[in-house]
Amino acid sequence: MSIAAMSIAGGMLLATSVPALAVNATDTEVRASVYAPAQDVVSQRSQSLEVSAEATLEPIDVGEWDVEAAPPPIESSVAGVGEVSLLETPRIVWPVDPSRISDGFGPRSAPCAGCSSVHDGIDFNPGAGAPIVSLADGVVITATEAGGGLGAYVEVQHNIDGVLITSLYAHMQYGSISVSTGQRVSAGDLIGAVGSTGQSTGAHLHLEMYGADGVRFDGLSWLQANVTG
Numbered sequence: 001m002s003i004a005a006m007s008i009a010g011g012m013l014l015a016t017s018v019p020a021l022a023v024n025a026t027d028t029e030v031r032a033s034v035y036a037p038a039q040d041v042v043s044q045r046s047q048s049l050e051v052s053a054e055a056t057l058e059p060i061d062v063g064e065w066d067v068e069a070a071p072p073p074i075e076s077s078v079a080g081v082g083e084v085s086l087l088e089t090p091r092i093v094w095p096v097d098p099s100r101i102s103d104g105f106g107p108r109s110a111p112c113a114g115c116s117s118v119h120d121g122i123d124f125n126p127g128a129g130a131p132i133v134s135l136a137d138g139v140v141i142t143a144t145e146a147g148g149g150l151g152a153y154v155e156v157q158h159n160i161d162g163v164l165i166t167s168l169y170a171h172m173q174y175g176s177i178s179v180s181t182g183q184r185v186s187a188g189d190l191i192g193a194v195g196s197t198g199q200s201t202g203a204h205l206h207l208e209m210y211g212a213d214g215v216r217f218d219g220l221s222w223l224q225a226n227v228t229g
């Protein structure tokens, strides 16, 4: 638990200078009343309340709800970082605008010499430079510009419904990767930009998804079924 800080709009300090009455009540002569210009000074300051991690929480009355124990986090090993625990994530988002997709998952005619005839990912075409975000909370397990055919790419491991799932984002622009190995990311966090690095015939995001067995599955169907917004 991190430290929660609450800030509330706080005390208002009001100082008013009362204008001096310039005309004496006992004056017999009629003359113009002159008041010193009114000057109001309002100063505001905020108040903050810090709650330490040690704060005790009052027990919650759970009588009206069915309570399930949270599943244990998935432990994963990240090269150079060691063991990381993947907390379960409920939120899934599209990694890019999904309205233009040029190549789906599965058998295809190879689009270039040396390109695979079985497409193990999904190709999205949101345009060169479009931001790519992590599709769920997770931990970055790869962030490299030396990905061979994949070019500059990022892999993120997720715990989704207690299942270890990895998403891989390939052909990013050189210099655009904004995360590093071992870093925790949230769904929707920027990780890079759409490019055409590696074995690619034009700017696109090649997205691969696979489970603990490493077997690629159809990420498009999976996202269509699981994106929560």
Ligand SMILES: [Zn+2]
Binding pocket: 103, 119, 121, 122, 123, 205, 206, 207
């Ligand atoms: Zn592809």
